[in-house]
Amino acid sequence: MANQGELNLNEGNKSYASRFTDGKLALPPSQKYAVLTCMDARIDPSAALGIPLGAAHVIRNAGGSARDAFRSLIISQQLLGTTELLLIKHTDCGMLTFDNAAARDIVRKNKGDTAAKEVENLDFLPFPNIEQAVLDDVRWLQDRAVEQGVRVTGWIYHVETGEAKRVI
């Protein structure tokens, strides 16, 4: 169904709002941390990572990329006071399954030349190895002056078992 998301929202939100009692939480994260992970449909960060409502920023993008999340990380850390970051990639990630050339070809085949032109300079930020990608992202952050003072740890979430294991 083309509007299944809206149907889920309408039903789920009605029930959620009817029992909602957390309307006075503060804007800045109460436990001063942020989680960066993938948009993958199989990850429910609040439940899987034990995040209380109001406690932490949750940033999600394709692959859980630190570069792609840089703007959000700076806002989280410098403007809203988080001092800890959990960077979490996961097994069976879609980013392992294509490279930039393949992604651009798919867009051209699906949507035509005008659409392909809109993504011709886009770096899809794919990676061939999860553990290495975690290490690379953590190091990329630690190399930045603006990230000094932030405690960054790197993790892999296992979609097969529900377990998160620390890498660095």
Add this chain to the structure above:
Amino acid sequence: MANQGELNLNEGNKSYASRFTDGKLALPPSQKYAVLTCMDARIDPSAALGIPLGAAHVIRNAGGSARDAFRSLIISQQLLGTTELLLIKHTDCGMLTFDNAAARDIVRKNKGDTAAKEVENLDFLPFPNIEQAVLDDVRWLQDRAVEQGVRVTGWIYHVETGEAKRVI
């Protein structure tokens, strides 16, 4: 505590993994939609928006920006088959509270000149009005050829009541 996030994860994930039974979900979202919303700590998308595990991509960044999420959206739609997008901003958003100049000043004061230089060309993508920002983002997407065929709706989540209300 500087590692409260890690402590939460260790405790919460142990409990989650011990009762986890969804290890065989497919990589592509089973209900073919994506949700784009803010990283704000007061939003728990799975619970508040009724998203079943495995059903939808969840993309989150500072402000729920469509431009910032463009790479993830293309991957979600063109490579992983989602055809519906719920774009959801929220009341009391941090993005209403600063502009680019103020954000850069804060980074310089907090972290010094080297850090300030790292963000001097960064557009923090703040906005002065939530409803207008939803409309602008939906239109920005609808103006792109690569987004044709995707059903995009725009929403405001109310952090005071837990309600999501459709804007467009």
